[in-house]
Amino acid sequence: MNMKSDLAMHSKIIVTVDVALLTVDLESSLSNGLRVGLIRRDAAPYKEALALPGGYVHPEEDDNTAAAARRVLKTKAGKDVRYLEQLATFSGPSRDPRGWSVSVCYVALEDRETMKQWPADLLARVDALPPLAFDHATLIGAAVERIRNKAAYSALPVFLLPDTFTLSELQDLYGRLLGTPLDKSSFRRKVRELGFVEEVSGAFKGGQNRPAQLYRAKEMTIFDRTI
Amino acid sequence: MNMKSDLAMHSKIIVTVDVALLTVDLESSLSNGLRVGLIRRDAAPYKEALALPGGYVHPEEDDNTAAAARRVLKTKAGKDVRYLEQLATFSGPSRDPRGWSVSVCYVALEDRETMKQWPADLLARVDALPPLAFDHATLIGAAVERIRNKAAYSALPVFLLPDTFTLSELQDLYGRLLGTPLDKSSFRRKVRELGFVEEVSGAFKGGQNRPAQLYRAKEMTIFDRTI
DNA sequence: AAAATAGTGTCTGTTAGACATTATAAC
DNA sequence: GTTATAATGTCTAACAGACACTATTTT
Numbered sequence: 472m473n474m475k476s477d478l479a480m481h482s483k484i485i486v487t488v489d490v491a492l493l494t495v496d497l498e499s500s501l502s503n504g505l506r507v508g509l510i511r512r513d514a515a516p517y518k519e520a521l522a523l524p525g526g527y528v529h530p531e532e533d534d535n536t537a538a539a540a541r542r543v544l545k546t547k548a549g550k551d552v553r554y555l556e557q558l559a560t561f562s563g564p565s566r567d568p569r570g571w572s573v574s575v576c577y578v579a580l581e582d583r584e585t586m587k588q589w590p591a592d593l594l595a596r597v598d599a600l601p602p603l604a605f606d607h608a609t610l611i612g613a614a615v616e617r618i619r620n621k622a623a624y625s626a627l628p629v630f631l632l633p634d635t636f637t638l639s640e641l642q643d644l645y646g647r648l649l650g651t652p653l654d655k656s657s658f659r660r661k662v663r664e665l666g667f668v669e670e671v672s673g674a675f676k677g678g679q680n681r682p683a684q685l686y687r688a689k690e691m692t693i694f695d696r697t698i
Numbered sequence: 699m700n701m702k703s704d705l706a707m708h709s710k711i712i713v714t715v716d717v718a719l720l721t722v723d724l725e726s727s728l729s730n731g732l733r734v735g736l737i738r739r740d741a742a743p744y745k746e747a748l749a750l751p752g753g754y755v756h757p758e759e760d761d762n763t764a765a766a767a768r769r770v771l772k773t774k775a776g777k778d779v780r781y782l783e784q785l786a787t788f789s790g791p792s793r794d795p796r797g798w799s800v801s802v803c804y805v806a807l808e809d810r811e812t813m814k815q816w817p818a819d820l821l822a823r824v825d826a827l828p829p830l831a832f833d834h835a836t837l838i839g840a841a842v843e844r845i846r847n848k849a850a851y852s853a854l855p856v857f858l859l860p861d862t863f864t865l866s867e868l869q870d871l872y873g874r875l876l877g878t879p880l881d882k883s884s885f886r887r888k889v890r891e892l893g894f895v896e897e898v899s900g901a902f903k904g905g906q907n908r909p910a911q912l913y914r915a916k917e918m919t920i921f922d923r924t925i
Numbered sequence: 926a927a928a929a930t931a932g933t934g935t936c937t938g939t940t941a942g943a944c945a946t947t948a949t950a951a952c
Numbered sequence: 953g954t955t956a957t958a959a960t961g962t963c964t965a966a967c968a969g970a971c972a973c974t975a976t977t978t979t
Contacts, residue, residue: 483757486711486800528789530710530798535790560787560802562755563762571757573713573800575787639958656960657941680956681950866931883933884968907929908976 485572488539489525489607491558491614492548492579494586494594495631495644503647505597505618507611508581508589510547516568517604521593523611524548525574540577548589554580554630558614566606574605578614580630622648626667629688637676637683638662712799715766716752716834718785718841719775719806721813721821722858722871730874732824732845734838735808735816737774743795744831748820750838751775752801767804775816781807781857785841793833801832805841807857849875853894856915864903864910865889 492508509521524547526539533539537555544552555577562573586594595601597615600608621627628644629636638659646653662668668686675682719735736748751774753766760766764782771779782804789800813821822828824842827835848854855871856863865886873880889895895913902909 484711484713484755486713528711528800530791536787536800557786559784560763562802564757573755573763573802575789575800637958654942654944655958656944656962659959660941675950677950678957679951681948681958683958864931881969881971882931883935883971886932887968904977905930906978908931908978910931 483570485567485570486528487525487567487572487574488528488536488543488577489523489574489605489610490540490544490555490577490579491523491611492544492552492581492586493597493614493618493631494581494583495647496583497640497643497647499596502596502598503650505615505647506586506594507597507600507614508548508586509593509595509601509603511593512604520604521595521601522604523607528575536575537577540575540579544579550585552579552581553585554627556617558610558617561606561610574610576610576613578617580618580627582631582633584633619648619650626665626688629667635671635674635676635685635687637685638668639683641668641686710797712794712797713755714752714794714799714801715755715763715770715804716750716801716832716837717767717771717782717804717806718750718838719771719779719808719813720824720841720845720858721808721810722874723810724867724870724874726823729823729825730877732842732874733813733821734824734827734841735775735813736820736822736828736830738820739831747831748822748828749831750803750834755802763802764804767802767806771806777812779806779808780812781854783844785837785844788833788837801837803837803840805844807845807854809858809860811860846875846877853892853915856894862898862901862903862912862914864912865895866910868895868913 494506494508496504496506498504508524510524512518512520512522524543526543528536528539529542533542537557540555541552544555556579558576558578560573560575562571564571566572566574597611600611603611618627622645628648629641631644632640639655641662642653642655642658645658667689669689671685671687674685676685721733721735723731723733725731735751737751739745739747739749751770753770755763755766756769760769764784767782768779771782783806785803785805787800787802789798791798793799793801824838827838830838845854849872855875856868858871859867866882868889869880869882869885872885894916896916898912898914901912903912
């Protein structure tokens with residue numbers, strides 16, 4: 472098999488990116504609160520169906536697939552995403568009815584406040600997904616698993632919270648991701664020793680009771696290498 | 699930008715797979731013993747240069763990129779690989795002189811005995827790589843990092859050993875991957891409680907001294923989901 | 926017996942979970 | 953004061969690292 476025939480075959484492959492944009496709703500008490508941002512497709516295939524934001528890679532425009540993913544999100548959400556990480560690449564002859572396709576899938580994290588601008592009916596609970604186009608339910612499952620796994624040993628979940636947050640909110644978030652309630656004392660000990668947050672001096676969040684100290688993520692904690 | 703122009707642009711993208719086939723040489727005392735299987739390219743670009751085994755995805759033949767990676771390895775090594783895992787996808791306009799390219803990269807693990815059939819001069823130490831084609835040095839770096847990270851909490855490294863092995867060999871391997879000598883007693887305690895190996899009853903490995911019990915990996919320990 | 930490696934036992938400092946206590950606000 | 957949540961302190965059981973010890977082979 473020579474290169475010419477390889478190239479001939481190759482040209483049939485569809486190359487896209489898809490992004491699982493995750494956020495968490497700390498209000499909802501049922502389920503873990505994880506939600507994913509969907510779009511409603513305006514073209515075939517799967518016209519009118521719900522799907523992850525995604526699209527073709529544009530070689531003239533995109534410097535790599537991560538840039539393509541950022542461009543797609545910028546188009547759909549109107550702003551740059553705070554955190555983007557490559558998840559995995561899905562491929563095969565039947566996942567896209569147009570033909571043999573490769574989709575490089577990314578996970579993005581955004582806090583609930585920022586996601587307010589996303590249409591509420593397109594923010595689906597990840598544990599109760601509606602029917603989705605392509606194999607996007609599978610991608611979301613992989614994205615959720617990735618973020619859950621990382622919650623156990625990294626500071627990454629802070630991207631799911633606003634710029635400032637209380638330790639109780641952070642604990643609630645980790646508890647939801649890990650699927651188990653955490654002990655307050657142990658959690659704070661851990662957070663202190665890992666040292667990825669710092670007090671916002673003098674800033675408190677008040678409620679019906681004792682106000683809580685606000686914290687922010689320390690500048691450039693190394694969360695992960697992004698490719 | 700309509701779909702037609704998208705498709706037109708899209709057809710320029712080169713889709714390949716590359717495989718970092720890793721093994722470990724427990725004899726070598728200098729370095730960690732990790733080695734990667736290379737090939738010498740027989741066609742442009744980078745003709746005559748050293749590179750990872752890889753090639754175009756064949757839509758007619760391959761059911762997905764993992765199948766393409768297995769096919770490439772089968773062609774180069776003549777046998778099916780024991781362990782294959784998707785690593786990451788690398789992309790961009792300049793990593794391949796032929797044009798905008800996407801390479802889905804895989805990590806494969808094989809034991810040293812099996813790798814004896816690989817030409818010795820094409821088994822490079824990962825900590826002293828020769829000049830390589832494309833961005834393959836980067837891919838190898840990512841592959842090594844992945845395997846090192848997994849060594850800390852999984853049974854995956856057993857694929858770097860022959861079917862049967864002694865606990866001392868297993869400890870040596872983990873120590874090399876983790877970059878630190880491990881305590882014999884603690885290591886055995888851990889291996890016992892994780893329970894991913896079992897004795898091969900009556901089988902011992904003799905040397906200049908007390909023979910060591912041989913073990914094998916238990917059938918279908920779950921190492922990881924492969925996509 | 927000496928040498929070398931396999932394999933086990935024990936001690937101890939650290940840590941994570943459980944839970945009690947104190948602190949500070951609203952009402 | 954009561955109530956609610958923030959924040960800290962203390963106790964304990966489990967565990968990991970260090971290291972000593974025993975076991976079994978070759979020479």
